[in-house]
Amino acid sequence: MLTGLEPTTLPDDAVEVGRIGDAWGIKGWFRVLPHNSSTEALFAAKQWFLLPAEKGAKTFSGVGCLQLAQVKYHSDSIVAGPKGIADRTGAEALxxxxxxxxxxxxxxxxxxxFYWVDLIGLQVDNREGQSMGVVRDLLETGPQTVLVLEYELDGKAAERMIPFVSAYVDKVDLAAKKILVDWQADY
Structure with missing residues (x-):
């Protein structure tokens, strides 16, 4: 077990926000590679839950909870200093x-x-009460975000895309797990 990493299980509400890059300096710090530009949660959280990489370059192979001493911007990147890891070797192991x-x-x-993670899995219906599908993913296309819906057509899985803009999205009800849209099935 790596010093500074506490054994734990992943919380049910856990959201993947990034990964750990290379070691930074000699005092246990490392670079953070966030999945998006909205990094407030990385800075606010005092503990991060870690799992091994699914593919690509990796060193870390455990599962655990890492307590953070400090997270900060450095140049054009984010670096973090964990509690309990005091040298470069420990940071490289992550x-x-x-x-x-x-x-x-x-x-x-x-x-x-809305956070994208909160929209995934919501049922999407149009104004006429017709089911458009379930949000499977969201795409950032530059000028707007697009809902990627999964639905069934003639017994086969199909995909539908709806721009996530106020012209087409009437209401998002997170409590009811529904989105109401001004969209037709034949669009």
């Missing part, structure tokens, strides 16, 4: 670990804004 945070570590979203 390389490739996937970073998960509890959903409770995320800052509250603003009115009309």
């Amino acid at each position: 390389r490739g670990a996937r970073i998960f945070l509890s959903r409770t570590d995320f800052p509250p979203s603003q009115e009309g804004e």
Whole structure:
């Protein structure tokens, strides 16, 4: 077991937010490679849950909870200093670990804004009450985000895309796990 890493299980509400890159310096710090540009949760969380990388360059092979002493911006990247890891060798042993945070570590979203992770799995219906499918993924296309829906057509899995903009999305009800859209099945 790596010093500084506490054995644990992944929380049910865990969300993958990035991975650990190379060691940074000689005092146990490492670079963080976030999955997106919204990094507030990485800075707010005092503990990160780590799992091994699924593929690619990796060193880390355990599962555990890492307590953070400090997370900060350095140049154009993010670096972190964990508690209990005091040298470069310890930081190098974490390389490739996937970073998960509890959903409770995320800052509250603003009115009309949603975390993508909260939208995945929601049922999408149109104004006429017709099922459009279930949100499987979201795509960032530059000017807008697009909902990627999964539904069944003639007994086979099919995909539908709907722009996630106010012109087409009437209401998002996270409590009811539903999205109401102005969209037709033949679009």
